[in-house]
Amino acid sequence: MVRNYGIPPGVPGHADDTSGNPRTAQEAIRIDMSQRRYDLDGLWKTYWSLLPKIRAKLSYIDYDHKDYDKSITDRNSSLTQFKNSVWESRLEMNHQRGGWLDGIFGLQWQNRNFAATGIETFTPATNIDSLGFFLTETLFITDRLNLEMGARIEHQTTTPKSDQIKLAGISAPLPLPNSLNYLTYSLAASLNYEILPQTSAYLNWQLAQRAPDVQELFASGPHFATRSYEIGRINLNAEQTSHYELGLRFASEQVSFHANGYYKSIQDFIYLENQGFFFNFAPDPPRFQQTCANLRNCLPVFGYQANTANFWGYEAEITAYPRWGLPVNPRLTLFSDYVRGWFQNSNFGDVPRLPPLRFGGEIGFQWLQWRGGVRYTHALEQNRPGILDTETPGYHRLDLDLTYDWKMSEHKKILFFARLSNMTNSTIRNSTSFLRNFAPEAGFSAQIGMSASF
Incomplete structure (x- = not known):
């Protein structure tokens, strides 16, 4: 898969701008993306009634994303180049118990190498290695009532490939840890009840944790695809989400309907917050400043933060x-x-x-x-x-x-x-x-x- 599209330039600057800096001209950023994926999938249908199927899958994904300045003619030079190569394997074992229990348990391993380099370095090259165990079960309580349950535990190690990072606009480099380790878990349950033929209601609950991603931890520079300067936060904790959802479904030959409402609370919710100042890349050296007269030369600064957040919402659709x-x-x-x-x-x-x-x-x-x-x-x-x-x-x-x-x-x-x-x-x-x-x-x-x- 290959894509190439453009990001328009910023707000026009003052007409009397004569800095002569090549980056102050009215420029456009282009994004060039490519992805290659290879999958190897195998299924073994056994003769055991309790363990009828065993599935194994091995995948390799190579993702490349480049931010280009329109004035750069050398296609080997880019403002920022994101490379993400992933090896992933998954082993699933289906198990059954009569007609009242059906489920899957297994292991999932992922090894990911991420780097963002180029004229502006965005994040350090980093390796993320994770191993998780998961279990899903469907309990058929009656012909009209079933309970779906799931659990997952995962260990993740995030290892930067350098011991320090240079933050543009700051003279002294910042030290990086040797590695960061996270142990996360998730629990989920869904109760489904057939109220009438073709009509069912469901109640979902989930308690899930998520380890911080590379950008959230180590971002440290301009990100021209979003016209922002991003700063990561090394001491982020894993997010923990409590999710509750109530929904109704109806389906017939003439009408289908689905509506749901949900509420969720996320502890240590990770997000990018506008810091209220700018990074000016026109001077030599570049610098941070409170205001910016020419937005073509400046990027608003965003920092990753973590605070408890609450959400509620709904989705509804009816089709005749x-x-x-x-x-x-x-x-x-x-x-x-x-x-x-x-x-x-x-x-x-x-x-x-x-x-x-x-x-x-x-x-x-x-x-x-x-x-x-x-x-x-x-x-x-x-x-x-x-x-x-x-x-x-x-x-x-x-x-x-x-x-x-x-x-x-x-x-x-x-x-x-x-x-x-x-x-x-x-x-x-x-x-x-x-x-x-x-x-x-x-x-x-x-x-x-x-x-x-x-």
């Missing part, structure tokens, strides 16, 4: 399949979703970069191998952007898609597609994006393409 006696099968959909997040300590305000309330509808159809639809989305303004972040206005969006599925044989097919995105050419500032003040979402665009599988 009317039978109007036409050769075309129509589809009518209404949907909505919302999430509200705030920090337990009110001094920290609202959780930044959350989506606003959204709702909309879709009119679609299916006829033979043809599928298509027109989708309308309305998002309200986000007036709880978080401390020092900016509010975003609401927007209306209209999209159209059309596909033709040509099945050449049982295992060979070609999918032709056409898409019209943001047909009203609305200005959309995405409240979840670091780039919302510099670059809105793409305006009207058209895509025509095909994909083949065999």
Whole structure:
């Protein structure tokens, strides 16, 4: 998989800017991504009734991500290059007990080498090695009631490949630990009850821990893909999430419906907080400063923080399949979703970069191998952007898609597609994006393409 797309430049500076620094010209950042993945999967169907299947999987993923300055012509030079190579293996053993218990237990190992290098070093090269044991069980209590349970315990070692890191704008290097070790666990349970035929309700609970990622620990420089200067925090603890969810499902030939509401509390929730000052990379040497007259030369500084945060929200969707006696099968959909997040300590305000309330509808159809639809989305303004972040206005969006599925044989097919995105050419500032003040979402665009599988 290969992708290449651009990040627009910052807000235009003063017309009398004559610094002559090559980085002060109106420039654009391009992002070049590529990914290669190889999987080896094996399944052994045994003769044991208690252990009928054993599955093993080995994967290798090589991910490369480069931030380019438009003025750099040498494709071997980049502002920042992210490399992420991962070896992963997984062993699953399915076990059954009569008709009332079904589950899987197994091991998962992952070895990941991460590096962010280039003209600006973003994080030190780091190795992350983890080994986890997991167990999932489904208990069929009655024909209408079942209980799903899961547990996982994992040990992770994060080892930077250098003993110090140089923070741009600070003369003295910062020492790094030899390694960081985390032992995390997760527990989950889901109770599913069939209220009526085609109608079921469920109650989910989860207590999960997550070890900090490399960027959250060791970030130390400009990240041009998000137009920010990020600073990690070495002493972060593992996040711990308590999640509660109640939902309802209904499915028939004419109507399908799904709605759920949830509440979660996260201890040591890790997030990027706007620090209220800038990193100016135009001077030599670069420096931090409280204000910036020319935003083309400056990046807002964000630091990783950890505080207890609470969230609640909902998701709902209903789809009707009317039978109007036409050769075309129509589809009518209404949907909505919302999430509200705030920090337990009110001094920290609202959780930044959350989506606003959204709702909309879709009119679609299916006829033979043809599928298509027109989708309308309305998002309200986000007036709880978080401390020092900016509010975003609401927007209306209209999209159209059309596909033709040509099945050449049982295992060979070609999918032709056409898409019209943001047909009203609305200005959309995405409240979840670091780039919302510099670059809105793409305006009207058209895509025509095909994909083949065999």
